[in-house]
Amino acid sequence: MARTATSGSLVLSPVSSAADLVDGIVDRIVDGALVDGDRLPSTRVLAEQTGLSRGTVVRAFDELAAAGFVDSRHGSGTLVSAGATQAARAGARTRKHDDAVPAPVVEQRRGRSSRDLRPGVPDADLVDRRAWRSAVRSAVTAGLAGLNPWEEPSPILRAALSEHLRRHRGIAAADPLLFDSSRSAVAALCAVFDARVFHVEDPGYRGAVLMAREHGLELRCHPVDPDGLDAARLGDESAIVFTTPAHQYPLGHRASVDRRVALVEWARRTGSLVIEDDYDGEFRYGVAPLPALVTLPGAADHVAYVGTSSKSMSPDLRVAWCLPPAALRRDVQRWLAVHRRGPSSLPADALGEFIGSGAMDRHLARAARVYSDRRSRLVAALARECPDVAVTGVEAGLHLCVLLPDHDDDAVVDDLAEAGWRTRSLSSQSSRFPVSGLVLNYARLGGRDAREFAAVLREVLSAGA
Structure with a gap:
């Protein structure tokens, strides 16, 4: 039976907004006052306790549910999700927000038809157009920076992404390198890491397979396992491994914690490189956020984290990022400068303004x-x-x-x-x-x-x- 958190076990600092309430609840999960499976007080009770409006409390609960920290069940109330404690203590945080109600989005479908169910494209009509126009205006008003986009890519976006990755994926002190696509990031890693073998799940992301073949790597396919890629299948040779642990593409399995740890330990033992493609890790439904693979102990020297705006916003931004191991960073930067596969500065700066303003959250x-x-x-x-x-x-x-x-x-x-x-x-x-x-x-x-x-x-x- 779920334990109901009382006002005593849910002592919150003074709160004046939904953001304060969200932060306070996550802090209580971190310090153990709330544990997985606990039932939170009702929105009415919390509104009375905090002095916030009930609508503000509902928005805070929506925010926590969207990030996977709580699970609202009809007839059972709102419970702390299984795995929320681990994720919160690993540094994952919910999205920063304020109590301003965003401008209503005018439903006007463009691009793909709603009857086109092929994967890869989000609904860009969900992006708040006023907020996006404001971000673009800010980027344009700043004028041209006069920087080489392949050697000195958007400081605005890199700073915003650093904070975004810390809060959303628990990645501390991230200094991302910017690319025009996740496929380009995979290509760079294949080019600079000294290996002849490329391990990939099958079925899997065809773009990674194409990049491996383009660089002459020996492709080794492994059948998809519901618990994630099994390091025991990979042998003892130094190699590159491509994986999508947050939501395996295309079958959608989430890699278990044990498999994640085993994969990192294998990479350390064999001197291998793991490419973690977190292509749509922003969206989870009724499950707790698992920390990114790169945040596990010992992973930073062997895991390259790759992300993209293609699923969270739109592919036509052509913005992606990579956090390579420190030993590969200079080589990846050199590859970017030679091949010129970074994003255009204007959309990158606009995306940085969009994230930094809180509109992305x-x-x-x-x-x-x-x-x-x-x-x-x-x-x-x-x-x-x-x-x-x-x-x-x-x-x-x-x-x-x-x-x-x-x-x-x-x-x-x-x-x-x-x-x-x-x-x-x-x-x-x-x-x-x-x-x-x-x-x-x-x-x-x-x-x-x-x-x-x-x-x-x-x-x-x-x-x-």
Whole structure:
């Protein structure tokens, strides 16, 4: 039975905003006054205790839930999530925000259709346009810096990212190198690290596979394990390992703590490099944030952390970042200067202003709620229309997978296309261990789209049975 936190066990410093309340609750998790599974007081009780409005307390709870520190369950109240203590003590923090209500977003869909469920693209219409225009104006008003963007990339963005990564992913004192894409970051690491073998999960991210092949590395594929990449499979040779532990692409599994620790220990023992691609780690639904792999003891010398704005904001920004081990940093910088694969200064500066103003935190909190709702609608529709179909990857990110072991997934994709739905086959993401299924992006899924898609999928699967 969950223990209910009393006003005595939840002693908070004076609070005047939702941000203060969020920080106070996370601090109580860190010091042990709140532990995993504890039930928080109701929003009404906390409003009376703190003197805040009930709406402000609700916003604070939304913020904590979006970051994975608490889990609100109908009929059970709001509980501290399993794993929240570990994440908070590792330095993860929820998003910085204020009590200002962001300007309403005018729903005007552009770009991809809501019937295009191929993975990789978020809903850019969720970005607060007024806040983004303000960030762009600030970047433009500052004028041209006169810096070489490949040798001295956006100080504004690097400073903002450093604080963002500390709060969101528990990475202290981050000094990111900026790239035009995560694929370029992987290419740089493949080029500068002395290894001949490249380990990757299969199915997995095709961009990493292409970069490994482009640099003449020997590709070694490993079947996907629900607990994450198993270091015991990797042998004793120094190598590069590419992994997506927060939300395995594409099947969506989250690597267990034991597997994460074992992978770091293997890298230390063999002198290997692990590339941690945290491509959509901003979004989690009902699960606690696990610390980034690079924050584990001994990981900093062997793990290169890669992130991108492509899923949190939009791919057309063309901004990504990398935290290479210190021993590789100068070589990666030299590769960037030679190949000129950094982002353009204006969008980088604008993104830095957007993050630094707190607008990114508000955006992520709102987007997480919207994506969680769209995900839930798709999962419910699939369960209703296709009850025998297994679904994976629903705890995080912007996509899920539907497993179709008894079907030709490429044929299913073609049949869905004829019905007006664009999807991606799961087998197309494999090099050696194909799995039949669909990779479905729900980021732009409209209100009725989930029901309609699930009904069409049921018809397609029935026709092909």
